[in-house]
Amino acid sequence: MYLIFIGPPGAGKGTQAKRICDHFSIVHLSTGVILRDEISKNSPIGKSAKTFIDVGQLVPDDVLLKKMSGRLAQNDCNNGYCLDGFPRTITQAKGLEQILTNLNQSLDAVVSIVADEEELINRLVLRGSTSGRTDDTPEIIRQRLRVYRRQTEPLIEFYEQQNLIKAVEGVGKITEITERILNTLV
Ligand code: AP5
Ligand code: MG
Numbered sequence: 001m002y003l004i005f006i007g008p009p010g011a012g013k014g015t016q017a018k019r020i021c022d023h024f025s026i027v028h029l030s031t032g033v034i035l036r037d038e039i040s041k042n043s044p045i046g047k048s049a050k051t052f053i054d055v056g057q058l059v060p061d062d063v064l065l066k067k068m069s070g071r072l073a074q075n076d077c078n079n080g081y082c083l084d085g086f087p088r089t090i091t092q093a094k095g096l097e098q099i100l101t102n103l104n105q106s107l108d109a110v111v112s113i114v115a116d117e118e119e120l121i122n123r124l125v126l127r128g129s130t131s132g133r134t135d136d137t138p139e140i141i142r143q144r145l146r147v148y149r150r151q152t153e154p155l156i157e158f159y160e161q162q163n164l165i166k167a168v169e170g171v172g173k174i175t176e177i178t179e180r181i182l183n184t185l186v
Contacts, residue, residue, distance in 0.1 A: 001026055001080040001185070002105055004087070004164075006155060007113035009144040010120035010127075011170045012177065016113065017084040019178045020185075026080035029071060031064060031088075036133075054134050056143030058088055058151060065095040072099055080108075088152045093159075110159040111181055113170040117145060 001024050005013040014030055021028040035053060038046030045063060052059045068086055071077070087093040100106060121141055128136030135144060159165050166184035170177055 002100075002107050003081070003185075004083045004107060004110040004159075005085075005113065006110055006152065006159075007170065008115070008117075008120055008148045008152075009141060010124040011113040011115050012174070013084045013113060015174060016111070016170075016177060016181060017082040019174075020111075020181055021082045023178075023182065024080065026082060027076050028082050028084060029068075029077075029086070030084040031068070031086040032084070034067065034071070035059060050134075054140075056135055056140040056147060058147060061089055061091045061095065064088075064092055065099075068096070069099045069102075072105070073103060077103075077105075087155065090154060090158060093155055107162075107164055109166050109185060110155075110164040111184070112156055112165050112167045113177075114167055115170040119171055120145065 003017075003020065003026075005017045005020075007013050014032070017030065018028050035046070035049045039050050039053070040046070045067070048063070049059045064086060068083075072081070087096050121138070124136050124141045125138055127133070128141075135141070156165060166181070168177065168180045168184060
């Protein structure tokens with residue numbers, strides 16, 4: 001099962017992608033986690049990524065495409081994966097198409113998690129008190145939401161044209177939302 005999770009900051013992409021991956025025994029690949037891991041290692045990619053993440057901007061497309069083309073070619077991806085937070089721009093989505101063609105993989109669905117802005121801001125401000133994430137401050141959360149609307153939301157139309165979008169209401173109990181997602185995937 002090859003899946004993409006798309007949704008605004010705080011929608012629950014990470015929370016749900018992990019649960020869906022456990023269900024299907026496939027790999028969870030969050031580009032946010034991958035980039036934060038590079039930052040913690042103080043690698044060249046991490047140093048550059050930090051300058052974008054800390055201000056709520058996207059890390060450049062070429063960095064993500066290079067990283068993910070290597071990652072998706074690894075053996076553990078053969079059975080499938082949940083991509084969480086990638087692709088995030090039309091350029092990344094087109095780059096991913098090329099990667100998938102080269103690897104003989106094809107997408108089964110794009111899960112679009114929907115939640116209203118007030119809910120998202122409340123969740124992330126709450127998480128900010130314990131997460132240690134430098135981008136979980138009210139000002140940067142608002143910036144991330146603006147970037148999502150402008151750069152990532154157009155992907156829903158892009159994947160709608162390929163009939164891949166499964167829209168799921170992301171407010172409610174975590175277990176119920178997982179059920180909703182699984183129901184769209186049968
Ligand atoms: P990333 O780490 O992907 O952050 P994000 O998209 O802003 O989303 P979050 O991880 O904050 O939210 P989520 O949707 O995963 O929700 P979660 O499950 O955590 O990216 C961070 C940055 O990295 C970007 O801004 C960018 O700079 C860079 N980056 C990453 N990918 C990139 C790419 N492809 N291209 C360029 N740059 C890239 O849940 C949120 C909170 O809500 C948690 O506290 C959770 O416990 C809680 N929660 C979850 N579900 C529920 C529920 N049902 N009810 C109540 N609370 C809930
Ligand atoms: Mg996340």
